[in-house]
Amino acid sequence: MVTVQRWSGREARLLRDALRMSLRDFAAYLGVSDxxxxxxxxxxxxxxxxxxxxxxxxxxxxxxxxxxxxxFAEALEMSDAAAPVTGRIEVDSHKFLPVFIGVxxxxxxxxxxxxxxxxxxxxxxxxxxxxxxxxxCVLHVFAxxxxxxxxxxxxxxAALTDLAVWRYRSYASDLPWxxxxxxxxxxxxxxxxxxxxxxxxxxxxxxxxxxxxAYDTALRxxxxxxxxxxxxxxxxxAPLACTVEESxxxxxxxxxDIVSFGVRGVSTAYAGWSGVAYASHSSERSxxxxxLVACELTVQALWCFTRHIQQMVEDGQDPSMPExxxxxxxxxxxxxxxTARAQETAQHVLMREAIMKTSGLAERLRTAQExxxxxxG
Numbered sequence: 281m282v283t284v285q286r287w288s289g290r291e292a293r294l295l296r297d298a299l300r301m302s303l304r305d306f307a308a309y310l311g312v313s314d315x316x317x318x319x320x321x322x323x324x325x326x327x328x329x330x331x332x333x334x335x336x337x338x339x340x341x342x343x344x345x346x347x348x349x350x351x352f353a354e355a356l357e358m359s360d361a362a363a364p365v366t367g368r369i370e371v372d373s374h375k376f377l378p379v380f381i382g383v384x385x386x387x388x389x390x391x392x393x394x395x396x397x398x399x400x401x402x403x404x405x406x407x408x409x410x411x412x413x414x415x416x417c418v419l420h421v422f423a424x425x426x427x428x429x430x431x432x433x434x435x436x437x438a439a440l441t442d443l444a445v446w447r448y449r450s451y452a453s454d455l456p457w458x459x460x461x462x463x464x465x466x467x468x469x470x471x472x473x474x475x476x477x478x479x480x481x482x483x484x485x486x487x488x489x490x491x492x493x494a495y496d497t498a499l500r501x502x503x504x505x506x507x508x509x510x511x512x513x514x515x516x517x518a519p520l521a522c523t524v525e526e527s528x529x530x531x532x533x534x535x536x537d538i539v540s541f542g543v544r545g546v547s548t549a550y551a552g553w554s555g556v557a558y559a560s561h562s563s564e565r566s567x568x569x570x571x572l573v574a575c576e577l578t579v580q581a582l583w584c585f586t587r588h589i590q591q592m593v594e595d596g597q598d599p600s601m602p603e604x605x606x607x608x609x610x611x612x613x614x615x616x617x618x619t620a621r622a623q624e625t626a627q628h629v630l631m632r633e634a635i636m637k638t639s640g641l642a643e644r645l646r647t648a649q650e651x652x653x654x655x656x657g
Contacts, residue, residue: 298352378584444505502557
């Protein structure tokens with residue numbers, strides 16, 4: 281039978297999860313107050329209950345049903361594998377800012393850029409640019425008429441809330457920067473070119489101070505940061521009280537729109553409408569950053585492309601695109617993104633399906649395909 285040499289808030293949370301009890305029921309099961317259990321779990325691996333409480337937890341584990349002890353042992357093993365190597369939060373932020381510039385403009389820009397490597401069913405070229413705050417900035421120009429800025433910005437925030445606030449505040453400067461940069465590159469030929477409308481974030485977590493259930497919750501919060509921020513505050517997005525983050529990490533957080541694509545012992549990963557969060561636990565078996573980025577570049581380019589078609593419909597126009605990028609192009613894109621390929625790993629399939637589901641791209645591709653087909657017919 282598994283034993284715990286020294287209980288911390290992490291193991292207490294894992295035992296509660298294994299017993300499938302609410303915080304209140306678990307406190308009653310142990311004979312302690314709700315606040316006591318909440319304090320244990322909020323402290324995570326860094327908090328050790330008093331000697332009396334250590335004995336209470338030993339007893340609780342000893343009288344737990346066999347299936348609960350098995351779940352506890354498995355969860356403990358998994359959380360040990362996921363435990364961070366330092367107490368700092370270290371995150372690489374990847375931002376994607378797409379803008380539709382048109383097929384002709386894209387063609388002219390691509391003449392001066394380097395063709396991208398890899399599969400070319402969605403042709404693109406790229407170049408590095410200078411950004412005032414990014415460690416790296418690459419502009420990808422797709423032959424179908426979309427340009428996507430990819431910014432990489434490493435961060436070591438004191439808390440997830442700080443990162444969430446930075447995210448929303450930085451969008452306010454990233455969007456006009458991208459607008460001005462694309463106009464500069466088009467050398468005045470930007471009449472009618474839409475401005476970038478949104479930013480999609482991908483967070484790759486490399487280190488954090490959490491363990492067990494709190495580690496999992498942290499990744500969920502990274503994919504849905506709006507729960508930590510008052511975006512309507514006077515003067516711009518502002519942090520909610522620090523107790524909000526502490527409470528969510530202690531009690532757990534879920535959202536119906538979040539989709540997991542992690543693999544036990546390999547990665548923890550979540551996709552949501554507003555972003556993707558990924559943490560590798562096995563460098564040999566997990567997805568690489570390049571694989572995550574490549575998927576998002578494809579999805580964001582096509583999302584922007586279909587958004588342009590939608591905008592034409594809403595403006596009362598008959599949508600039209602060059603035949604090469606008409607409804608057959610969208611049909612082929614939908615097939616490639618929704619059908620598993622023989623060379624794909626299970627992780628690739630899970631990643632693609634999660635991102636497709638949370639982005640809503642599959643439905644957008646169908647709608648845009650129908651609109652172009654009707655217009656062409």
